[in-house]
Each structure stands twice: as structure tokens, then as C-alpha cells.
Amino acid sequence: MNKVYCxxxxxxxxxxxVPHVGGAPANVAACVGALGGACAFIGGISSDExxxxxxxxxxxxxxxxxxxxxxxxxxxxxxxxLTAGERKFRFDRxxxxxxxxxxxxxxxxxxxxxxxxxxxxxCLMDEGARKLHTRLxxxxxxxxxxxxxxxxxxxxxxxxxxxxxxxxxxxxxLADIVKASEEEKAxxxxxxxxxxxxxxxxxxxxxxxxxxCSSAGYIIETKGADGxxxxxxxxxxxxxxxxxxxxxxxxxxxxxxxxxGAGDCFIGAVLAELASKELPYKKEDMKxxxxxxxxxxxxxxxxxxxxxxxxxxSETLTSKFAKNMSI
Numbered sequence: 001m002n003k004v005y006c007x008x009x010x011x012x013x014x015x016x017x018v019p020h021v022g023g024a025p026a027n028v029a030a031c032v033g034a035l036g037g038a039c040a041f042i043g044g045i046s047s048d049e050x051x052x053x054x055x056x057x058x059x060x061x062x063x064x065x066x067x068x069x070x071x072x073x074x075x076x077x078x079x080x081x082l083t084a085g086e087r088k089f090r091f092d093r094x095x096x097x098x099x100x101x102x103x104x105x106x107x108x109x110x111x112x113x114x115x116x117x118x119x120x121x122x123c124l125m126d127e128g129a130r131k132l133h134t135r136l137x138x139x140x141x142x143x144x145x146x147x148x149x150x151x152x153x154x155x156x157x158x159x160x161x162x163x164x165x166x167x168x169x170x171x172x173x174l175a176d177i178v179k180a181s182e183e184e185k186a187x188x189x190x191x192x193x194x195x196x197x198x199x200x201x202x203x204x205x206x207x208x209x210x211x212x213c214s215s216a217g218y219i220i221e222t223k224g225a226d227g228x229x230x231x232x233x234x235x236x237x238x239x240x241x242x243x244x245x246x247x248x249x250x251x252x253x254x255x256x257x258x259x260x261g262a263g264d265c266f267i268g269a270v271l272a273e274l275a276s277k278e279l280p281y282k283k284e285d286m287k288x289x290x291x292x293x294x295x296x297x298x299x300x301x302x303x304x305x306x307x308x309x310x311x312x313x314s315e316t317l318t319s320k321f322a323k324n325m326s327i
Contacts, residue, residue: 002114002275003038003064004029004268005145007136008123009098010043010054010068011076013260013306019050020260020305021057022078023098024120024152027261027306031268033062034310035296037275040064042106042136043123046097050075057307069105073097080260091157102128103135113144114279116271120152121168130167137174144279147215149175150267151184172213177274179220179267188212203240210236218286220270222263227251227294230286247283249290252298252321261306262297269293269316288327295321 008025021030025043032039041058045051045068054075059065076096081088093099101123111117117140123129137147151168158164169188172178180188189209209219210233222228230247256262273289274281296311298321303309316322 001038002112002116003040004032004116004118004271004275005040005042005067005109005111005140006032007042007117007119007133009076009120010041010045010058011078011093011096011098012050012054013078013080015080015082015260015305019053020308021054022261022306023076024122024150024264025118026054026058027264028118028150028268028271029063030058030061030307031265031296031310032272032275033058034307035269035272035313035316037272038064040067042067042101042109044069044071044073044097044099044101044105046070046075047072048075050077051097061307061310067106067109069101071097071100073100082258082260089154089156091154093157098123099126099129101132103132106132106136108139109136111140111143111145114275115140115143115145116148116275117145118148118150118267118271119171120150121164121171122152122154122157124167124171125158133171134174146176146274146279146281147174148177148179148267148271150179150263151181151188152263153184153187169212173215175213175216177218177220178213178216179222179263181263182221182223185209185221202243204243204246205239206231206236206241207239217281220267220290222266223251225251225254228266228290230290232283232286247287247290249287249294252294252325253301256301258304258309259301261309262301264306265300265310266293266297268310269296291325292316292327295319295325295327
């Protein structure tokens with residue numbers, strides 16, 4: 001079975017003074033595990049009580065913790081405020097365990113063709129972490145694995161927005177699959193002709209996205225209540241893509257109670273499905289993976305919390321959301 005390796009932070013989401021295991025890569029790993037996929041977490045975890053909770057929780061979801069390195073540094077905490085189902089974050093993240101991982105902490109990982117290495121931008125704030133990510137990405141690619149990058153910008157974690165964007169952009173050319181929100185796409189791709197999109201035109205402008213993401217076959221854009229879409233590099237001609245060639249999936253739950261971790265659920269479900277396919281991925285594989293992910297995330301936002309809200313594969317396939325989806 002192909003494995004999804006999730007590299008980066010595991011932390012605590014504090015919601016109404018109740019601790020929940022979180023951190024985007026940890027969430028994605030748990031989602032893959034909940035859906036029955038093979039997954040592993042790569043990152044630093046504290047030896048404190050919150051760190052022990054993180055280890056127990058991920059292990060309960062079937063996540064391989066071989067590459068989780070335990071350290072005495074404290075667990076990072078994200079204080080989450082919910083308003084009408086949407087969330088805002090305030091972070092306590094100074095010299096925490098999730099930022100302590102270095103190249104010397106991780107031996108060579110046995111990536112193979114068909115595996116997926118997934119990472120985000122929120123552990124790229126120092127040179128050591130960037131070197132670790134670059135090394136693991138190189139090793140994954142040399143083994144024939146696919147590299148997935150969820151940009152996942154959190155401005156409050158960075159010293160300034162320019163540094164955040166420059167760092168996030170530097171890793172875009174290394175990924176085979178890039179996921180970004182509508183807002184992140186507008187910030188990262190200056191050549192993206194957002195204002196030039198004509199609702200009546202047959203062509204949709206993607207600007208220089210695939211020039212920036214020079215290794216990417218797919219760029220996935222999440223659009224909140226408007227669902228998600230994926231652009232395929234081979235369909236782009238002179239910065240445009242035919243609207244009929246865009247892979248689209250709707251938002252299936254119009255009454256969310258908590259969107260914490262919903263984007264992680266979406267990309268986790270996409271990766272869990274793709275990991276079961278043969279390389280190279282076909283466009284139809286991506287369409288079905290996104291439809292499946294829409295169902296999984298619709299269930300997730302109907303529940304509180306991130307990891308605790310993630311459905312099993314059986315729940316997803318038998319849910320009311322799956323009835324009219326081609327999965």
C-alpha cells in the first residue's frame with residue numbers, strides 16, 4: 001500500500017479551553033488514517049502532556065509515528081475563536097517542539113514510487129527547517145514519490161507578510177500538487193488575472209500559476225462556500241484553460257458548525273484517494289478524489305473539532321452527501 005507522509009507541525013487547538021490535537025500536517029495524517037489509508041507523521045513532538053496527547057491521538061488514527069521525534073521543548077498552542085462556524089487563530093509558538101526538528105533528527109525515509117510527501121508553509125520559518133524540507137522533498141522525488149504542498153498561510157505566525165510570501169513561493173516549484181485557498185492564490189500568483197475572469201467566456205485565466213509551480217501537474221483551489229476546483233497543467237494554453245477542463249467539486253454542506261481543519265480534511269481525502277491510484281495520476285483520478293473529498297469535508301464541518309470530526313471511508317461513502325457524487 002502506498003503511504004502518505006505528512007511533514008510539519010503537530011500542536012494543540014485550544015477551543016473554549018478544551019484541547020484538541022491539531023496542526024495542518026498532523027490533521028492530514030489523521031484524515032488519511034481515518035479513511036483507511038497508510039500514513040506517517042514526520043515532525044517534532046513535545047514530551048509534555050499535550051505532546052503525549054498528540055502521540056496517542058495520531059496513533060489511534062493509525063498514523064505511523066516512527067518519524068516523530070520527541071523533544072523537551074513545549075507544545076505549540078493555537079487558541080481558536082469560532083464565529084458563525086468560521087475560525088480565527090492566536091498562537092503561542094515560541095521555541096516549541098514543532099519548530100525543533102532538524103536534518104540530523106531524521107534518517108533516510110524509505111519513500112517509494114506511489115508514496116506521497118505532504119507539507120505546508122508553517123514550519124518553514126527558519127533555515128534549518130527549510131533545509132530539512134528541501135532534503136526530504138529531494139529524496140521523495142528521487143524515489144518516484146509525489147510531493148504535495150498545501151500553502152496554508154497563517155500571517156500571525158510570521159514576522160512580516162513579505163517574508164511569509166517569499167518563503168511560501170520558494171517552495172512552489174518543488175511540488176507536484178499545490179493546494180491554495182482563493183485568497184492565497186491571489187496573494188501568491190501576481191500574474192493571475194483575477195479581475196479578467198469573464199463569467200460568459202469559455203476560457204478561464206490562470207496567468208503564470210504553472211510557470212511558478214513549474215513541477216506541478218495540478219493546482220487545487222479551495223473556495224469556501226463555492227467548493228473547490230483543480231487546474232491541470234496539460235490543459236493550460238497561453239495562460240488560459242477551457243472552463244470545461246477545470247475539475248470542480250461543490251461545497252455540500254451549507255450549514256457548517258465548525259470549519260476548523262476542514263481544508264486539511266479536504267486535501268487529506270484527496271491524497272488518500274490518489275495514493276490508491278497508479279502513477280501517473282489521470283485527470284479522472286483527480287475528479288473522483290475531489291468529489292470524495294467534498295463528501296468527507298461536508299461531514300467534517302458538521303461536527304466540532306478537527307481530527308475528531310474526520311469521517312471513516314464507510315461514513316463518507318454512505319453519507320447523504322455522497323448520493324449524487326461520482327465517487
